[in-house]
Amino acid sequence: MSALLIIDRLRVRFETRDVLRALSLEVARGELVALMGPSGAGKTTALRAVAALQPFDEGQIVVDGFALAPGTVPPESRLVVLRRRVGLVFQAHALFEHLTALANVTLALRHVLGKPRVEAETIATRLLSELDVGPRAGAWPRQLSGGEAQRVAIARALAPDPALLLMDEPTAALDPARRSALGATLRRLCEQGRGLLVSTHDAEFARAHADRVVSLSPS
């Protein structure tokens, strides 16, 4: 299996403290890798660095042939390729509150991929249905439950069809039944050929659904 994501000896410092020290991992297509560790171990930082939201100090990140180097985050104009390949689902979901669930998902389809409105809405509706939130397409973010908001956020991240999906603590706000439903959903995404890197401190979830587990020790 070819590696979709390669993180090589990643080091991130916040002022004088190392948040991440020499993290190395790989994610292949169709593989679900769980990034485990206690709070403050740098799980979120690692995901943000891969999504080019966070500069890093040493090491290298390569996403499907696109390399990120240490130092400041490049301007968006140089990240177009990366943006197409990486999707990120935030722990807090970060849905656009002035847009309905459907419009949250169509935003990138229409304005980044340039799809016509009708086509964008067809794709978005299918994505929402696949994630069991089809009937909530017209709802505003504040009307959604935590689980619904998470699934809308996943649909939004999947809309541009990224090869790599990053998820930050997806099980944090879910009850056990929802957790296992989410696990099934993520497995389905892997079967579509995507690579998933999921940060979690939920060992049970990781054991049940991940192909591999990478553990971070507290720094």
Next chain:
Amino acid sequence: MVVALVLAVTLATQGTSHRALLWGGDAEGGAPFVEADPANPSRVRGFDVEVAERIARGLGGDRSAQFLQVQWSNIDQSVERGDFALGLSGVEDTPARRARHAVTLPYFEFREVLAVRPADAGRIHGLADLRGRRVATLGSTIAYDLLIQARDSTGVLPISYDDDVHPYGDLVTGRVDAVLLDHIIAQRALRRRGGFVILNQPVAIGHYVGVLARGNAMLRDSIDAVLREAMRDGSLEQIFRRWNVWDETQRTLFERVLRSSEAAKGVATATSVQAFAYVPSLARAAVVTLLVSVLSMALAVVVGLALASGRVYGSTVVRVATTIYIEIIRGTPLLLQLFVIYYGLAGVVRLPAFLAAVLALGLNYAAYEAEIYRGALEAVPRLQLEAARTLGLSELQILRLVRGPQALRYALAPMTNDFVALLKDSALVSVITVVELTKQTAIYATNVGSWVVPGALCAVVYLAMSLPLSRLARRLERRWKTP
């Protein structure tokens, strides 16, 4: 401590009022009427000061005249309120004033004269030659009423000023084409700055009088007796000669006054502008207020957005520059900014008054709008902006599609608030000759001698403009509100 101080001052004032004739005038009007004494600025001097002293002496009981500073256009209201007994400061004799207050006999005759630029002196001989031209004067005067009448009959464009110095400056620089004012004021301006000529043929004749509260007719009669005495014994003539305002027309006036016990009638030309005649002016002024406010707000929004973008997205240099602009504008009075833009810049660029008003208000409010927009932009959660970046949206798209629409909702309520404030702040532009609603109301109030009806009308018009706006803002907020 404070109470004791107030009591002491009150007692001191009352103590002197028994011996002194308390009179009110406006030292801002300047020489030769009333001006601060250059040798001792806490005292005043001028022919009206000496007339007041002569009256006080004549009233007996070794009284002295004690001066109280009052804004010229408020002399009538203040005297009726009892702030002082006698108002003197180039106060004009008008039928309206006679009808509402106790007025002394006329002690000085003035001519309303036109001043024009030397190049125009051959062409302009009177108001009839000024059709479509801008003619400046002091607001709330006979001259202003004459111009209002001339507007309807010959089509001149009256421009009202708050003082009698700037009209002549603006005549020389070409902002106005003529100035109509009392000959004393015109001659003083000619001596001080020159650059114009005074036409010989007066437009009208008027008289200066003292004004007292309506209920004070007894004191008025005593003052009339003193004035007659001063005309007879030559002391009034001496005063006028000392201040270089004596001419033969004063002798004729004195003779006429002394011949008839009845006071001279008002101005030769009819100045009985009826109260209802001001309603169309009030409507026009309301349109000016609305226009100034709407245009200023539009400018404030555009410049404010640019400033806020500079503060949020700009480089260090841009951020520092926009911050300096915002702090300077917010930290200095709007009134000062109006003066700087209208008069201060006159040497570089001579802006028309209306444009200067819109610029000053717009650029001032832009600083406040900028801070609202910056706050609103920064209130949009950072995570949403990052989510938009991970989707591949450009910074401009994020601003247009994610950050801007949400910031607009946060900004709407404070913006409405600012627009209502601007609507009322627009009253300040009257200092640079734009006659808007408040100024027109003040003129109206001076002429009818009461603030009750004009004040109420003015308030109703302001409310009629601001209330629908607040309602519109609330409706927009409701419509944009996500559940």
